[in-house]
Each structure stands twice: as C-alpha cells, then as structure tokens.
Amino acid sequence: MFVHSLLVSPFLGQYLILQPGHAAGVQIPENRYEELRTAVAEDQPAPPWLDQATEAAWNTRLLASTIGRAVLVRERSRFGFGRASWEINLGCDADCGFCYLGEKRFEGLGWADKTRMLDMLAEAGVLWFQITGGEALIDPQFAAAYEYAYGLGLMIQVSTNGSQLHKKPIQELFTRLRPYRLTVSLYGATSGTYEAVTRNRGMYERVTCGLDKCRDAGLPVRINIIVAAENAHETDAMVRLVDERWGFPYQVFSNMSPTIHGEAAPLAQQAEKYLTPRRVFTGCNAGHTFFHVNPHGIASICKIGRDPSVNLMVEGVDALARLGGIAESLQLRTGGCSGCTKADTCRTCRPMAKLHQEAGDDRSLYCQHGGYGS
Numbered sequence: 001m002f003v004h005s006l007l008v009s010p011f012l013g014q015y016l017i018l019q020p021g022h023a024a025g026v027q028i029p030e031n032r033y034e035e036l037r038t039a040v041a042e043d044q045p046a047p048p049w050l051d052q053a054t055e056a057a058w059n060t061r062l063l064a065s066t067i068g069r070a071v072l073v074r075e076r077s078r079f080g081f082g083r084a085s086w087e088i089n090l091g092c093d094a095d096c097g098f099c100y101l102g103e104k105r106f107e108g109l110g111w112a113d114k115t116r117m118l119d120m121l122a123e124a125g126v127l128w129f130q131i132t133g134g135e136a137l138i139d140p141q142f143a144a145a146y147e148y149a150y151g152l153g154l155m156i157q158v159s160t161n162g163s164q165l166h167k168k169p170i171q172e173l174f175t176r177l178r179p180y181r182l183t184v185s186l187y188g189a190t191s192g193t194y195e196a197v198t199r200n201r202g203m204y205e206r207v208t209c210g211l212d213k214c215r216d217a218g219l220p221v222r223i224n225i226i227v228a229a230e231n232a233h234e235t236d237a238m239v240r241l242v243d244e245r246w247g248f249p250y251q252v253f254s255n256m257s258p259t260i261h262g263e264a265a266p267l268a269q270q271a272e273k274y275l276t277p278r279r280v281f282t283g284c285n286a287g288h289t290f291f292h293v294n295p296h297g298i299a300s301i302c303k304i305g306r307d308p309s310v311n312l313m314v315e316g317v318d319a320l321a322r323l324g325g326i327a328e329s330l331q332l333r334t335g336g337c338s339g340c341t342k343a344d345t346c347r348t349c350r351p352m353a354k355l356h357q358e359a360g361d362d363r364s365l366y367c368q369h370g371g372y373g374s
C-alpha cells in the first residue's frame with residue numbers, strides 16, 4: 001500500500017495540507033492546491049514552498065525526490081460534507097449500565113460492503129473520520145478497515161474503551177499509520193471499580209497497560225473520564241491517574257443520555273452531584289457538514305438523531321444529499337413540548353430532547369428554559 005506522508009485535501013470550501021496522525025494542518029489557497037494536484041499527477045519534484053510550509057507546521061521536510069511518492073491529493077467532492085463517524089460494530093467487550101447504545105449486537109457489514117461504504121464517505125468529501133463502536137477494536141476487520149480508510153486519505157480518530165491497546169498488532173498498526181486522535185474512555189482508578197462499571201474482569205489492568213504503551217509510543221491519546229454513580233468516588237483519583245501516570249489531555253463527562261432506543265436506564269446511573277448544566281444549543285451542522293453511519297451502512301444526521309435515515313448500501317452515495325432536509329425537519333419538530341410558551345426561543349437540540357422525552361426524563365434536565373416553558 002502507498003503510504004502518504006502528506007495529504008492535500010479540500011475541506012468545506014478550503015484547501016488543507018495535513019500530516020496524517022496530526023490534528024493541525026496548513027491552509028493553502030486554491031491555486032496552490034491545483035499546483036500540487038498537477039505536480040502529483042505528473043510526479044514532478046515538490047515546489048519549494050511546500051518544504052517551507054511543512055517545516056513551519058511540523059518541523060519536517062518531504063524526503064521523497066518526487067511529490068507523487070509522498071503526497072496524496074484528494075479530489076473535490078460534489079457534496080458538502082467534511083466529517084463523519086462510523087460505528088464499525090456495536091458489539092462490546094464491556095457492559096456498562098449507562099451505555100447510550102443500550103442492547104448491543106455484534107454485527108456489521110461484510111468486507112466488500114465495508115470498503116464500498118468507505119469509498120462513499122471519501123466521495124462525499126469526508127476528511128475527518130471517527131471510527132467508534134461498541135468497541136471498535138474487537139471487530140475482526142477493524143485493522144483492515146482502518147488501513148483502507150487511511151489509504152483513501154481520511155484523517156482518522158478512533159474511539160475505544162482501551163481494552164485492546166496493549167496488544168502488539170494494534171500498537172504496530174497505530175504507530176505505522178498514526179490516527180490523529182485516539183480517544184479512550186476511563187471508568188475507574190482501581191481494579192475493583194473498573195470491573196464493577198464495565199462488568200469485565202481484568203479490564204483495569206488491560207486498559208492501563210495499553211495506555212502505558214500508547215504513552216511510550218507517543219500516540220495522540222485523549223482521555224474521556226466517565227463519571228457515573230458507581231465510580232464517582234474515584235473522580236479525583238482518575239484525574240490524578242491520567243495526569244501523573246500518562247500526562248494525556250482529558251475531559252470529564254458526567255451527563256448520561258437515554259439509550260438511542262429511548263430507554264431511560266443510563267439516566268439512573270448518573271452521579272447526581274456531578275451533573276453539569278447542558279450547553280445551550282445554538283444550532284449545529286448535523287446532516288449538513290457531518291453525518292453518522294451505523295454498522296449496517298445506515299446514515300443519519302448524527303449519533304442521536306437516527307431517524308429518519310438513509311440506507312447507503314441500498315441507495316448509494318447520492319442518498320446523503322437528503323440528510324440536510326432531514327436535519328431541518330428534525331430541528332423544527334417540537335413534539336413532546338406541546339403547550340410550551342417559549343417554543344419560539346427554544347434552545348434545545350430537538351433530537352436530544354426527543355430521546356429524553358421518550359425516556360420520560362425530568363424536563364428541567366434538558367430544557368434550556370429550565371422546564372418552565374409550559
């Protein structure tokens with residue numbers, strides 16, 4: 001496989017030079033994008049300004065004599081998308097009571113359909129790409145799909161519970177083809193608590209060993225510290241663990257969502273004391289510049305607003321053009337809030353509100369008017 005050391009890509013009306021495995025890029029004008037596109041097609045030497053740009057951004061120079069051996073140029077897309085997420089498989093080796101996926105089946109697309117779906121994402125203009133699950137790394141085709149997506153010029157973020165990171169093939173894959181981010185959820189600071197939350201024996205030892213290896217390999221890890229009723233007493237210890245043992249950046253999450261099927265179970269697992277006010281919804285580009293794909297190739301505006309959706313495997317890439325209209329119609333719906341006197345100024349994301357309503361949640365927890373609008 002041709003492994004590019006630089007990627008040149010359109011992104012939402014701009015043009016970027018990126019180094020795979022790094023989140024920061026360099027914006028270039030359209031004429032320089034065209035210059036690089038021609039130079040790669042004709043395998044010419046790199047223009048002198050390219051080395052200056054890469055040195056300024058990443059302190060590196062192109063080592064190849066001709067640009068065609070080092071640079072991948074993505075073509076413009078007729079769609080307006082720049083980001084997507086994909087649940088490769090909902091199966092998981094943990095069983096957290098607060099999981100927003102609810103019941104998780106171990107199933108996904110076959111290999112031919114996985115590559116067809118990834119080809120469609122690239123054609124749709126997706127540059128920033130999250131692979132998630134379930135536990136993404138336990139899908140037997142994860143490594144092949146990751147490598148395939150990487151070869152298409154997708155910048156990949158992997159979200160994982162960390163249970164497989166200690167394994168040699170995974171470490172080799174991520175050091176050879178770096179993700180730009182590896183987001184790892186952390187569920188405790190001791191073995192006992194970790195096992196109580198994830199209901200998986202030995203999970204703490206595997207995750208911490210995997211994170212040690214990621215630190216040693218210099219992988220771009222970010223930790224999501226998940227605080228629930230069962231592990232809230234270890235919140236400070238989890239922060240200290242991340243800071244002192246690995247030094248990775250982290251965020252603390254304590255607000256749970258109902259499951260994607262509208263079940264309330266995760267809400268009962270929240271640590272009340274740690275709940276924070278939800279951010280005011282000021283609009284979002286779900287369905288317009290980004291979308292989500294489930295393990296069966298069903299695309300929706302995001303992970304929360306899954307219905308209506310479009311079936312990429314049946315309808316093909318053109319179906320993605322319908323997501324913009326779906327997003328508009330979803331945000332206009334105020335079902336479940338009938339009688340609210342402040343509906344005109346509603347600042348709650350409707351797909352999220354719908355899930356909470358189906359779960360019978362206390363309106364004050366999701367209504368940005370504090371639940372007093374009716």
Ligand code: SF4
Nearest residue numbers: 092094095096099161
């Ligand atoms: S590790 Fe993540 S996907 Fe797996 S059960 Fe827990 S919350 Fe759900």
Ligand code: SF4
Nearest residue numbers: 284286302304349352
């Ligand atoms: S849940 Fe709402 S705010 Fe979040 S991505 Fe979906 S539509 Fe946007």
